[in-house]
Amino acid sequence: MRAYRLFLALAAPLALLRLWLRRLRGRDSAADLAQRLGRGSGTPGAIWLHGASNGELASARPLIAALLHTVPDTPLVVTANTASGRALVAGWGLPRVTARLAPLDTRAALRRFRRAWRPRLLIVMENELWPNRLATAREPVACIGARMSARSFRRWHRFPRTAARLLRHIAYLAPQDAESARHFAALGLPEDRLGPTGTLKSAVDLPAPDPETLAALARTLPRETTILAASTHEGEEEQVLRAFAHAHRRDPARRLILAPRHPARGATIASLIDKAGFVFARRSACETPGPDTAVYLADTLGEMPLWYALAGVTFVGGSLVPRGGHTPFEPAAAGSAILHGPDTANFAAPYAALDAAGGAIAVADADALAGALQRLSTAAAQADQADRARAALARRDGGTALISEITATLRDLLDR
Structure with missing residues (x-):
């Protein structure tokens, strides 16, 4: 001392x-x-x-x-x-x-x-x-x-x-x-x-998003074809965008919501999206995604329940880089299928339970993430994995x- x-x-x-x-x-x-x-x-x-x-x-x-x-x-x-x-x-x-x-x-x-x-x-x-x-x-x-x-x-x-x-x-x-x-x-x-x-993060109580906002965005971001990259960190957005490029080439209807952990990085991430060649819109600029918008940059705070509600699949950030990974409880509560990288030290036991039950898919890099997105390209596959996740976390959730x-x-x- x-x-x-x-x-x-x-x-x-x-x-x-x-x-x-x-x-x-x-x-x-x-x-x-x-x-x-x-x-x-x-x-x-x-x-x-x-x-x-x-x-x-x-x-x-x-x-x-x-x-x-x-x-x-x-x-x-x-x-x-x-x-x-x-x-x-x-x-x-x-x-x-x-x-x-x-x-x-x-x-x-x-x-x-x-x-x-x-x-x-x-x-x-x-x-x-x-x-x-x-x-x-x-x-x-x-x-x-x-x-x-x-x-x-x-x-x-x-x-x-x-x-x-x-x-x-x-x-x-x-x-x-x-x-x-x-x-x-x-x-x-x-x-x-x-x-x-x-962990108190298991007692998640996601507030319901505004129904009008949800309905308006769902017109261009249908849940089955929408992927969320949640709470990403520097070094992850490039990998997410490369994986999404594979998914988008296979199915041009697929959409990506990219929600960085720190919205102040929005301008930097916007440059990455532009460099990747995607049509995109920025939430912080009050831009609305249109029919041709492939990526929606959700560079705002406090709206994560909305993004979970829109996405059939969620990649949880902080896990492809050494950050320990962020919570799996929120996407699981929203019924979104979960993907994560190798670093899950912050929630080691919950992710181990999810992986063992088939309630999440671990990916090591952009190529593996692309493959996992292909496995979860249908509403049925997404729902099956989300159900497994809820069951796995319920067994250990106190x-x-x-x-x-x-x-x-x-x-x-x-x-x-």
Whole structure:
């Protein structure tokens, strides 16, 4: 911890300079800068929930809803590292929920934030274990969906005293999987602080897309012939476009919705699509796909349920590049057949269950992806695989029970 504090002392001026540069360049507003510095008024006695960005916060939504029901008089402040995460939470319009950018992990910023909100409980989603945030907490700290890979464990194991000091601030930890539970326990987390194993992403509750918008787009993006590339990262779009080119040559009626993980990359991806020779439209430019539109670039936030509803097949991004893969639970809930790359470390057990049951197809590259798209070129093949996926995930899904158990424990922590 002393080394971390020394590092922060040295890095803080550079971090502040970077924030000021973002402000001067118009990438952050004055209010954004103030929030990152922990400034601003708050509602004392709140529950503070923190998630890195969209994925972690989307998985937390059922938990937030359960907390709003369980502790009806308590406000929630939800923080994110990114403006897109903050916008996602704000867009839900939930009562008693305030969305903010997370304060920097400096004692001064955290002190200002806690002075305003005086949180009764800090809930940390997944791997957001910021040392100062934990060490300075006077409120109980709960970590939900925590994951520690073998690689992370080896790194932490080199500093056992530091790991033990950090973990002693955690009152409750619900790990994503049994391996993570073993790793946290080996690093010094008391066994009686370990909660149930599972991921909240299994308790997905996709909001229904606007029916008029869905019907309008479905006229040019029929479900049977529409493929979704969901939450793609740099290095994946080129492979997806090459695979789609094969599918499109075989059947010119096939369409691709390309939804990057980071919509700010839209201009770069538009250039890739143009270079590939496809007629395309951009959602961010309010362009509507026409009869000749082969690719619809969905470079917006908060519309993934709409894209799932339109697509008979979904390739889940973050898996052809070393990003660990994104959730299979959302496309499965929408009844979309699932394809994924080799890197599924973030959801290893669910993808293993899907692959074993024939509920998903693993692909290694663009050629394999093209072959899988050919296998799923009919509505019957898509429906069969989607049914297998739902059955496979249902056998291991304890999402609702998991949230109930976690919420009950969090309610107890509030009373400490």
